[in-house]
Amino acid sequence: MITSTSPLPTPVAVTELVEGDLTATLTHDGERLLLSATHNGAPAIDPIELGITVNGEALTGTGEITGIHQERIAETYTAYTGKATGTRTVxxxxxxxxLRSPRGTEWTLILRLGHDGLAFRYQIGTAAAIPTDTLTLGTELTRIPLEGAQRAWVLDYQTWYETPRVGVDLADLTPGDFGFPLLVSRPGGAHVLWSESDIDATNSGAHPVFTREGGPALLVTPADPTLSILAGHRTPWRVAIIGSLAQVVASTLVDDLAPAPSGPITAPRPGRAAWSWWSSQYSGAYLSDQKRFTEYAAEQGWEHVLVDCGWDETWVPELVAFAAARGIQVHLWSSWSDLDGAEALSKLERWRNWGVAGIKVDFMESEGNRRYRWYDAILRESARVGLMVNFHGSVIPRGWAKTYPHVVSYEGIRGAEYYVFYGNPLSAAHNVIQPFTRNVVGAMDYTPVTFSAPERETSDGHELALGIVYESGITHFADDPDRYRERPLANRFLAELPATWHETRLLGxxxxxHALIARRHGDAWYLGAIATGVARTLSLPIGELSGASLDIWLVTDGPGNTLEETLLSAHGGEAIEVPVAINGGFVAIAVPAGTPLLRAKPRAVLPEPAVEPRVATITAGGTATLHSEPGARIRITPGWSALPARDNERDWTITAPASASAGDTGVVTVELPGTDGVPRTAHARFVLPFGEGEHPLSDAPFLSCHNEVGPVERNESNGGGDPHDGTTLTVAGTTYPSGLGVSHNSAVTFFLGGSASTLRTAVAVDDETPDAAAQVSIEIDGTEHTRLTLRSGEAPHDLEIPVVGAHTLTLRTQPLDGAAPAHIDWLNPRLQS
Structure with missing residues (x-):
């Protein structure tokens, strides 16, 4: 902010932009550039002081205006997800x-005005005007006054945006750091939602700091105090969505301001997903659990299943094939740090070649430029290989749905996962604010409809309505299938929800x-209402949706936190009075009279493609033959190759890379046409045999695996249910550097292909389970060879077992009747060839 001891000159108008009900005016008083806006002739944005610091110089209104250029931005793009899919027009x-500063620095203020809001950004010179190779971008001087605001809806700033949102009168707002988007109300009914758009690897994210110095105002504050930039650099758009609440909720301005795609487009498949983590945090480690949730998704007619932390690459292809037979696609969780760098990013192509459709990436938790460079890398690589992306522990949407359409959702919200860690972390008031703030700027993976949440204050009707009120490119319904089946009305309603929306309206x-949201798909309207506060009646202006007669299925809160249904009809102009419980809600489906109200169908189960062999050996640089059904598409592990036979449509020549080593496995994915764009899928594995020498099994791929408590751990004890949560393998106080950590009920199978002669290992109960016991056995080609009973505190049992000619080896543990569950260590297991 510029201060002066003498009165400033009267501002002179520089330029004016008019679009519909909005007018933006830029004025100049010799020292300041001031940007203001009106809505329907009334003040909406008081004069903003504009400016940026470059190389220590404050670029403001001092100096001179050297030119003004007018443009019309007219474009269309395809929205694959969001409030209104299809063609959007900008x-x-x-x-x-x-402008030119007194020191001669050239810079540009860029203004945009659309029917739903105003945006501005700074451009720092051009390469021709500033020959310096790099510049230093410093403090942003943008100051947004809030003297005319009455109330604000804010959240305390946190780089992953998971603090509660609250409403507060501006007079009571305490100075501090807040997060975008930030909503303020103005006299006369206008609202302004502040956010950002178009951030890439050259920038960092920003947040507003509220101050009362010089009057109430927001100071735009980037995450990096300084940033090295090149001449011609553009800052992100500072975005103000302006209008009535209905206009704000319907706005797509943040997406509209973002650039068009510059690389390959992966058209996503939006929809609904089953997700097991919320109801069972360790379930990502269990193939059986993932199949159960996949079957439920198919029963509901949904599109996806998300496997959270704990999955093992051994069984993911099997799950992909199981899901694909039902028209379901699989998404995998990963921490961002496991995808950091070119080598780590190569995993994405491998996962895609298994048939995986998307990834959920977690724990980025930064707005800094360094993290945005990481975002840029994963955005481009996931687009290249064809994976959908859902960002968790992340920034908020800033237009990537347009630039990178395969980005289907973000967290950036205190959502239902907080029930897992806290008793009552989510209030109905927090929920009601989201449709007017966070969800305006893009997809929001709240993971809704958690009926079994402990201590929740929301009613069942409120919970069910979150599936409509909140928009996400993929909506992950968080509760266990049995909790939904216990509520048949809810279960049926969740099946009826469509995969995409064609129109979104705020009805009240x-x-x-409260928030009353209507979303249309085709000729059907889906309505959801969530409320905070006392029980009361809400008016549903159903007649605003259509001038024709409508048939309506209404599901509301019943007595004792139950759900009840009502079938009724309405005509143009009518409104329906709907009772809601304390912190309650309701849902409805409205269709043209005489057309079906309920349209959902379960997904059929199709056969997997025939593939032969399913497992076989192959030498480094060598070839093998795969037999498939005619017309198949083949995906294969990167570095391997698959060439079709010249003389028939069934055979493929599989070649292993010359660099492959003993135990390396090439996964071949065979795809044939299926339903709903999801190919029927089967897999084959080609394994390099164990050559001469000794080979540690703790590093070798599994043919299959199962463990009762979380995943099988490599080179650490079993620990708990999460991956990598064990400690150093320890038996009777002695530590061991290598091995496999499993629980009391496990099976780990290796493919030997007849290439090994001897198994050597030791086995014992790990010290992390004292006073425990279990049985262990070793199976060769499915036949038990050795069985032992192990107890805590005993020294390891050393084993040397011949495996000449064997094709499979299984290390198995089983519980011992009457004994406490044990964690077992297979210590330094190795094969001799």
Whole structure:
């Protein structure tokens, strides 16, 4: 903010932009550039002081305006997800105000005005004007006054945006750091939602700091105090969505401002997903659990299943094939740090070649430029290989749904996962604010409809309505299938929800009271209402949706936190009074009279493609033959190759890379046409035999695996249910550097292919389970060879077992009747060839 001891000159108008009900005016008083806006002739944005610091120089209104250029931005793009899918039209007025500072620094203020809001950004010179190779971008001087605001809806700033959102009168707002998007109300009913758009690897994210110095205002504060930039650098758009609450909720301005795709487009498959982690945090380690949730997704007619932390690459292809037979696609969780760097990113191509459709990436938790460079890398690589992306522990949406359509959702919200860690972390008031703030700027993976959440204050109707009120490219319904089946009305309603929306409207409400959202797919409207506060009646203006008669299925809160249904009809102009419980809600489906109300169908189960062999050996640089059904598409582990036979449509020549080593496995994915765009899938594995010498099994791929408590751990004890949560393998106080950590009920199978002669290992109960016991056995080609009983505190049992000619080896543990469950260590297991 610029201060002066003498009165400033009267501001002079520089340029004006008009779009519909909005007018933006830029003025200049010799020292300041001031940007203001009106809505329907009334003040909406008081004069913003504009400026940026470059190389220590404050670029503000001092100096001179050297030119003003007017443009019309007219473009169309395809929205694959969001409030309204299909073709979107952008029609914005744009101005480039070119300036030169007293030191001769050239810079440009860029303004955009659309029918739903105003945006501005700074461009720092051009390469021709500033020959310096790099510049230093410093403090942003943007100051957004809030003297005319009445109330604000804010969240305390956190780089992953998971603090509660609250409403507060501006007079009571305490100075501090807040997060975008930030909503304020103005006299006369106008609202302004502040956020950002178009951030890439050259920038960092920003947040507003509220101050009362010089009057209430927001200071735009990037995460990096300084940033090295090149001449011609553009800052992200500072975005103000302006209008009535209905206009704000319907806005797509943040997406509209983002650039068009510059690389390959992976058209996503939006929809609904089953997700097991919320109801069972260790379930990602169990193939059986993932199959159960996949079967439920198929029963509901959904599109996806998300496997959270704990999955093992051994069984993911099997799950992909199981899901694909039902028209379901599989998504895998990963920490961002496991995908950091070119070598780590190569995993994405391998997963895609198994048939995996998407990834959920977690724990980024930063707005800094360094993290945005990581975002840029994973965005481009996931687009290249064809994976959908859902960011958790992440930034908020800033237009990537347009630039990278395969980004289907973000967290950036205190959502249902907080029930897992805290008793009552989510209030109905927090929920009601989201449709007017966070969800306006893009997809929001709240993971809704958690009926079994402990201590929740929301009603069943409120929980069910979150599936409509909140929008996400993929909506992960979080509760266990049995909890949904216990509520048949809810179960049926969740099946009826469509995969995409064609139109979104706010029919009523405000951030302090309730939100009544209507979303259309085809000729059907889906309505959801969530409320905070006392039980009361809400007016549903159903007649606003259609001038024709409508048949309606209404599901509301019943007595004792149950759900009840009502069938009724309505005509144009009518409104329906609907009772809601304390912190309650309701849902409805409205269709043209005489058309089916309930349309969902379960997914059929198709056969997997025939593939032969399913497992075989292959030498480094050598070839093998795969037999498939005619017309198959083949995906294969990167570095391997698959060439079709010249004389028939069934055979493929599989070649292993010359660099492959003993035990390496090439996974071949065979795809044939299926349903709903999901190919029927089967897999084959080609394994390099164990050559001469000794080979540690703790590093070798599994043919199959199962463990009762979390995943099988490599080179650490079993620990708990999460991956990599064990400690050093320890038996009777002695530690061991290598081995496999498993629980009391496990089976790990290796493919030997007749290439090994001897298994050597030791086995014992790990010290992390004292006073425990279990049985262990070793199976060769499915036949038990050795069985032992192990007890805590005993020294390891050393084993040397011949495996000449054997094709499979299984290390198995089983519980011992009457004994406490044990964690077992297979110590330094190795094969001799």
């Amino acid at each position: 029609d914005h007025a744009e101005r480039h105000i070119e 409400g405000d951030p302090d009271s």
